[in-house]
Amino acid sequence: xGDNKGAVSTSQMISVLILTAISTGILTLPRNLAEVVPYxxxxxxxxxxxxxxxxxxxxxxxxxxxxxxxYFEILCDSLSKPIAYITALAYxxxxxxxxxxxxxxxxxxxxxxxxxxxxIEVINISILASCIYLSRKGVDVLGRMAIFLLPITILITxxxxxxxxxxxxxxxxxxxxxxxxxxxxxxIPVTLLSFLGLEVLLFFGADLEKPKxxxxxxIAVAAVVLFYLLVIILTFAQFGTIQMRSLIWPTLDxxxxxxxxxxxxxxxxxxxxxxxxxxxxxxxAPLYMAGVIxxxxxxxxxxxxxxxxxxxxxxxxxxxxxKNLAHLYRITSxxxxxxxxxxxxxxxxxxxxSLLIRAKLGKEAKTNA
Amino acid sequence: xxxxxxxSMLVILFLLTGCWDKxxxxxxxxxxxxxxxxxxxxxxxxxxxxYTFTFAFPxxxxxxxxxxxxxxxxxxLYSVSRIMxxxxxxxxxxxxxxxxxxxxxxxxxxxxxxxxLDGIENNEFLSRRVVLAITEDSAGEIIKIVPSMENKxxxxxxxxxxxxxxxxxxxxxxxxxxxxxxxxxxxxxIPKIIPGETDVKVAGGGIINNYEFRGWLGEEExxxxxxxxxxxxxxxxxxxxxxxxxxxxxxxxxKPKFRLxxxxxNIKILIEVEMEGDVKQTYxxxxxxxxxxxxxGKIENKMEEVTEQRARAAIDKIQKRFETDIIGIGRYLRQSxxxxxxxxxxxxxxxFPNIDIDVNMDIKIRRIGLIR
Numbered sequence: 001x002g003d004n005k006g007a008v009s010t011s012q013m014i015s016v017l018i019l020t021a022i023s024t025g026i027l028t029l030p031r032n033l034a035e036v037v038p039y040x041x042x043x044x045x046x047x048x049x050x051x052x053x054x055x056x057x058x059x060x061x062x063x064x065x066x067x068x069x070x071y072f073e074i075l076c077d078s079l080s081k082p083i084a085y086i087t088a089l090a091y092x093x094x095x096x097x098x099x100x101x102x103x104x105x106x107x108x109x110x111x112x113x114x115x116x117x118x119x120i121e122v123i124n125i126s127i128l129a130s131c132i133y134l135s136r137k138g139v140d141v142l143g144r145m146a147i148f149l150l151p152i153t154i155l156i157t158x159x160x161x162x163x164x165x166x167x168x169x170x171x172x173x174x175x176x177x178x179x180x181x182x183x184x185x186x187x188i189p190v191t192l193l194s195f196l197g198l199e200v201l202l203f204f205g206a207d208l209e210k211p212k213x214x215x216x217x218x219i220a221v222a223a224v225v226l227f228y229l230l231v232i233i234l235t236f237a238q239f240g241t242i243q244m245r246s247l248i249w250p251t252l253d254x255x256x257x258x259x260x261x262x263x264x265x266x267x268x269x270x271x272x273x274x275x276x277x278x279x280x281x282x283x284x285a286p287l288y289m290a291g292v293i294x295x296x297x298x299x300x301x302x303x304x305x306x307x308x309x310x311x312x313x314x315x316x317x318x319x320x321x322x323k324n325l326a327h328l329y330r331i332t333s334x335x336x337x338x339x340x341x342x343x344x345x346x347x348x349x350x351x352x353x354s355l356l357i358r359a360k361l362g363k364e365a366k367t368n369a
Numbered sequence: 370x371x372x373x374x375x376x377s378m379l380v381i382l383f384l385l386t387g388c389w390d391k392x393x394x395x396x397x398x399x400x401x402x403x404x405x406x407x408x409x410x411x412x413x414x415x416x417x418x419x420y421t422f423t424f425a426f427p428x429x430x431x432x433x434x435x436x437x438x439x440x441x442x443x444x445x446l447y448s449v450s451r452i453m454x455x456x457x458x459x460x461x462x463x464x465x466x467x468x469x470x471x472x473x474x475x476x477x478x479x480x481x482x483x484x485x486l487d488g489i490e491n492n493e494f495l496s497r498r499v500v501l502a503i504t505e506d507s508a509g510e511i512i513k514i515v516p517s518m519e520n521k522x523x524x525x526x527x528x529x530x531x532x533x534x535x536x537x538x539x540x541x542x543x544x545x546x547x548x549x550x551x552x553x554x555x556x557x558x559i560p561k562i563i564p565g566e567t568d569v570k571v572a573g574g575g576i577i578n579n580y581e582f583r584g585w586l587g588e589e590e591x592x593x594x595x596x597x598x599x600x601x602x603x604x605x606x607x608x609x610x611x612x613x614x615x616x617x618x619x620x621x622x623x624k625p626k627f628r629l630x631x632x633x634x635n636i637k638i639l640i641e642v643e644m645e646g647d648v649k650q651t652y653x654x655x656x657x658x659x660x661x662x663x664x665x666g667k668i669e670n671k672m673e674e675v676t677e678q679r680a681r682a683a684i685d686k687i688q689k690r691f692e693t694d695i696i697g698i699g700r701y702l703r704q705s706x707x708x709x710x711x712x713x714x715x716x717x718x719x720x721f722p723n724i725d726i727d728v729n730m731d732i733k734i735r736r737i738g739l740i741r
Contacts, residue, residue, distance in 0.1 A: 015468060039707070049392035112493055114390075115389065115390045116390060116493075117389045117390045118388075118389035118390055119389070122389070171704055172704070173708040174692065174704035174705060175703075175704055177703065179708055239549060240549060240552075240553060242552050243549050244546065244551045246552060253497065256496050256497045256498070256545075256547045257497045257498065257543075267464075267496065
């Protein structure tokens with residue numbers, strides 16, 4: 001099956017990006033923010049959102065400069081072939097590691113709340129297997145799935161939000177405007193994990209129907225920031241800063257406090273977990289697909305479908321590296337700060353600068369000739 | 370071709386599906402109430418780190434059956450519910466637990482109390498909506514009571530708390546709120562439960578200071594404290610003496626407003642509460658003339674006097690005798706006067722008993738009943 005069989009429309013791209021960014025980061029984001037400062041978490045989030053917005057603009061710019069080209073080809077054009085191979089390999093390692101960590105965290109949460117006796121290996125392999133199934137298809141299938149799932153997710157989230165606003169005390173958000181500039185800078189790194197995944201835009205660039213409209217991806221960032229703001233306000237209004245620090249997954253505990261007399265289900269957490277599983281799947285699947293696309297370009301392989309299954313053992317073993325939840329979170333934060341930030345922010349920035357310089361040199365060469 | 374596809378799909382359906390966590394509902398004991406007491410040896414000696422857990426769960430298959438009560442001694446909630454597995458044919462399931470009652474002896478020992486609290490908060494099946502109550506007597510005895518109105522005690526207690534029209538002599542009681550208080554300051558008020566013959570009464574509360582039991586707050590004081598905290602929607606049962614007879618007024622307090630009064634020597638807090646009220650009864654042939662605006666004004670003034678006086682008494686008891694900030698003044702200062710709070714945060718425990726707290730009630734009577 002060819003990659004360019006069906007192109008991805010702009011609205012599909014936006015849906016994919018929104019669902020990709022929202023995943024396991026949402027569970028711990030309120031606590032991570034509470035650990036940095038006891039107030040004004042929303043300012044940190046807005047600042048981080050602005051930063052991510054700039055990065056998305058960089059991605060979109062790259063795609064506009066080289067429409068219809070695979071990211072690996074762009075890497076070759078801008079960084080020369082040997083470096084491009086190394087970078088692409090690093091991307092594959094990055095995707096393998098990130099998916100491994102996400103899968104492990106997914107398994108841990110599911111095991112803690114839902115399937116207490118199911119072995120974590122089974123949970124991990126089932127989610128990875130379903131992602132393999134999806135990544136055998138093209139990006140267009142992913143786009144169609146995202147545009148189908150997004151409204152459902154939004155609807156459920158809106159329903160849950162309205163319900164959980166009943167018991168919250170907005171006074172818990174006070175005091176406001178106490179934050180200093182350095183505290184904002186300290187806070188931005190902890191939010192990065194919650195935005196990882198948006199880089200798939202680079203890898204799906206070749207499949208976009210209208211590459212010029214890739215700048216609309218900023219809408220996805222805005223939507224994600226808005227969603228995170230809502231979650232932050234809800235959780236902080238419910239728990240307050242001090243208690244937040246002692247909750248491992250505050251976002252899941254939030255829905256444990258909701259009580260609606262007369263509602264047909266007693267425990268809202270069931271719905272929350274259901275929606276959350278969907279969002280994790282829609283994060284792992286695009287990342288998986290991006291990894292497969294990169295591997296295919298490196299090896300100059302024609303058939304992508306047969307490349308997706310061989311990834312499974314690597315990801316599976318990556319997911320088994322952390323010894324326990326504490327170790328998992330330590331690895332994840334190091335992975336995010338040292339490795340992911342390079343792959344997601346530094347490399348695309350270098351690529352863009354190199355492309356711009358080459359374009360300028362090319363123009364000059366033309367005018368000289 | 371089609372046959373092959375169908376056969377392979379059937380094979381997938383039957384061979385690749387499964388469930389590790391399946392539980393038959395009959396095999397579960399859905400525990401509705403737990404009572405936790407300090408364990409004491411037959412000689413009456415308390416043993417540290419040993420607690421008696423009493424569980425109540427409904428009998429399956431029967432609609433109006435009484436609860437089954439079992440008790441066991443152990444170190445924590447988790448291990449006891451595991452130990453019970455070897456003594457019963459059912460799996461003890463805490464997901465539908467409604468009520469936890471603890472004996473006051475546990476709260477008197479901060480170490481035991483914190484162990485029990487974390488056992489509740491850390492349990493993945495236990496909801497934050499569970500009602501936590503404290504009793505002066507044995508918690509196990511309370512669990513054994515069969516209320517005449519409702520066979521299931523856990524349900525009964527939880528429903529007492531959930532009724533919005535209840536007399537506000539009890540605190541909200543949900544364990545989530547108690548955790549929030551305890552995480553922030555180590556102080557809270559836990560509703561007190563009193564056993565009767567065929568029912569239980571929930572009234573007043575136990576004051577916890579720094580994870581340790583400090584003393585009991587009476588019913589009246591609890592009611593007024595709740596008004597000051599804005600945690601109640603009705604202050605029923607208040608009466609005012611007017612011309613030698615008492616007039617009951619149903620009051621509906623609004624959210625209170627805290628204010629920090631600028632004062633160089635001391636921290637001064639003013640709590641303002643607005644309330645609306647209905648006159649429920651006067652005196653037969655009293656000729657008060659409730660249609661006179663002035664009469665109502667007089668009753669309003671008297672009512673304000675009475676409620677302010679009661680509220681001050683409650684504050685005085687909390688502040689001077691128990692020296693425990695359960696009114697939420699520390700929280701107010703942290704949220705609205707952060708700079709001041711940062712200065713006094715570390716010494717708040719010593720500062721709180723010496724600050725000035727004043728209340729100002731504003732009562733407006735809206736309805737006067739059917740008789741003039």
